[in-house]
Amino acid sequence: MIGNQTPQQFRYKAVEKQELNYLLYLPKAYDADRESGWPLMLFLHGAGERGNDLARVKIHGPPKLVETDPDFPFVLVSPQCPEDQTWDTSALSRLLDDVTVRLNIDTDRVYLTGLSMGGYGTWNLGIAEPQRFAAIAPICGGGELLDILLVPAAQRAALQNLPVWAFHGGEDTVVPVDESQRMVAGLKRLGSKNVKLTIYPDAGHNSWTQTYDNPEFFTWLLQHKRDGQAANE
Numbered sequence: 001m002i003g004n005q006t007p008q009q010f011r012y013k014a015v016e017k018q019e020l021n022y023l024l025y026l027p028k029a030y031d032a033d034r035e036s037g038w039p040l041m042l043f044l045h046g047a048g049e050r051g052n053d054l055a056r057v058k059i060h061g062p063p064k065l066v067e068t069d070p071d072f073p074f075v076l077v078s079p080q081c082p083e084d085q086t087w088d089t090s091a092l093s094r095l096l097d098d099v100t101v102r103l104n105i106d107t108d109r110v111y112l113t114g115l116s117m118g119g120y121g122t123w124n125l126g127i128a129e130p131q132r133f134a135a136i137a138p139i140c141g142g143g144e145l146l147d148i149l150l151v152p153a154a155q156r157a158a159l160q161n162l163p164v165w166a167f168h169g170g171e172d173t174v175v176p177v178d179e180s181q182r183m184v185a186g187l188k189r190l191g192s193k194n195v196k197l198t199i200y201p202d203a204g205h206n207s208w209t210q211t212y213d214n215p216e217f218f219t220w221l222l223q224h225k226r227d228g229q230a231a232n233e
Contacts, residue, residue, distance in 0.1 A: 022054075023057055025066045025074075025076035039105075041113065042077050043077070044113070045081070046060065050082065057078050092121070107226070108227055110134055112137070115140060118141065119180075123138045124147070129155075135220070138183075139207055139211055140175050140208065141175060142183060143183050145186045149186060165198070169199070169207040170201040172205045180199075
C-alpha cells in the first residue's frame with residue numbers, strides 16, 4: 001500500500017438526541033377544527049436570547065408583539081436555541097414536523113423569519129428545505145452562498161420559486177449589509193423569481209423593530225402560499 005492510492009471506506013452510526021424548548025402562541029380565534037387550517041410562523045431569535053429562559057425569547061420580534069396583540073393572525077412557534085449553540089436545521093425541521101401534525105396548520109402557509117443569528121438560521125433552513133415554506137424573511141443575517149449555487153437539482157425549482165424578503169441596516173457594524181446582499185444576489189443568479197432586499201440606510205444592527213412593526217410585512221407573508229398561488233384568509 002505504501003506509495004499507492006487505495007480505495008477505503010469509513011462508516012459510523014450517529015446517535016442523535018435533539019431537544020428544543022419553545023413558546024407556542026395560538027391566535028385568539030384559533031379553532032382546532034377549522035377546515036382551512038391556520039398559517040404558521042416559525043421565528044428564530046438572535047444570539048443574545050440563547051439559553052434556558054424562555055422569557056428571553058420575548059425580548060424582540062413576533063413573540064414580543066403577541067404579548068399585546070391577541071389578534072396576531074398566525075400560530076407562532078418561537079424556539080430557544082441552547083446556550084453556546086447556533087440554530088440546527090435538523091432540529092428545527094423536526095420541530096416543524098411535530099407542530100404541523102399536532103396542531104391545525106395549513107401546511108401550504110408556513111412562514112419562516114428570524115433576526116441576526118436567527119437571520120442566518122432563516123437563510124440556512126430556507127435554502128435547505130425551500131419546499132417547506134410559503135415565504136421566508138431573514139433580517140440582518142447571512143448564509144452560505146455555496147448552498148445556493150450548488151443547490152441539489154431536486155430542490156432547485158422550489159428555491160427558485162420561494163418568495164424571499166430580506167432586511168438589513170445600512171449602518172450595521174455587527175453583521176455587514178453585504179451578508180444579505182450576496183445571498184440575494186446568489187438567488188437572483190440562480191433564477192429566483194420573487195426575491196427582494198430592503199436596506200434601511202440609517203439603521204444599525206437593529207433592523208428588526210422597523211420590520212416587525214410594519215403591518216405590510218405580515219400582509220406580504222400572508223399573500224403567499226407554498227403552491228405559488230395567492231392566499232385568501
